[in-house]
Amino acid sequence: MQLTTARFDAMPEGEAVALLLECCSSRTWAHSVAAARPFGSRTVLLATAAAAAENLDGDDLDEALAGHPRIGERTEDATSRREQSAVTGADTDILNRLAAGNRAYEERFGHVYLVRAAGRTAPELLEILERRLGNDPDTEKTEMRTALAEITRLRLERLVTDTAGSRA
Structure with missing residues (x-):
């Protein structure tokens, strides 16, 4: 489904x-963005949605994270499968290291490793995971929120255009 702003x-x-819950599973985020209408342009919608995603905290942030599968794990969610297509067919060593890294990340930070997977290779996703495991909790929270905003934006860009048939 694609529609105009x-x-x-x-x-x-x-x-x-x-519709917004297809982009980010936080009900607070979805209601906040919907309540900010009208936007008048896709640019304003995307900026509002990104700011709202970056400002999620507590249970709302946990709810948003719960909507994302682990990197490298099979999922029934078509959107996540498409976004993580780089790990499909990745070599076993990388998949095993991603699985171990996911577990270590969750133990260290208490939530799923969230990264914009779209447009990245499996080795890149592993490299980012290994780097982020060294982050302090505050730095990681910032990176995770940035990733959430990026993922949300990409999903919203696929759904909303400025004009029929255009992705302006």
């Missing part, structure tokens, strides 16, 4: 929230 601005709040 004008159509998104005009849709009933419940429909807008449901």
Whole structure:
């Protein structure tokens, strides 16, 4: 499904929230972005959505993270499969190291390792994971929020355009 910003601005709040939940599973985020309408342009919508994602905290952030599978694990979610397509067919060593890194990350930080996987290779995803395991909790929280905003933006960009048939 793809729609214009004008159509998104005009849709009933419940429909807008449901659409937004496809991009980020935080109900607080989805309601916040839907309530900020009308945007008038895709640029304003994307900026508002990114800021809202970067400001999630506590249970709202946990809810957003819960919507993301581990990097390298098989998932039923078509969006996540597409975003993580680089790990499909990756060599066994990389997949094993990603699995071990995911476990270490979750033990260290208490939540799933979140990274924008789209456009990255499996070795790049592993390199980022290994680097981020060395982060202090505050630095990692910042990186994780940035990743959440990037993922949310990419998903929203696929759904909303400025004009019919265009991704302006």
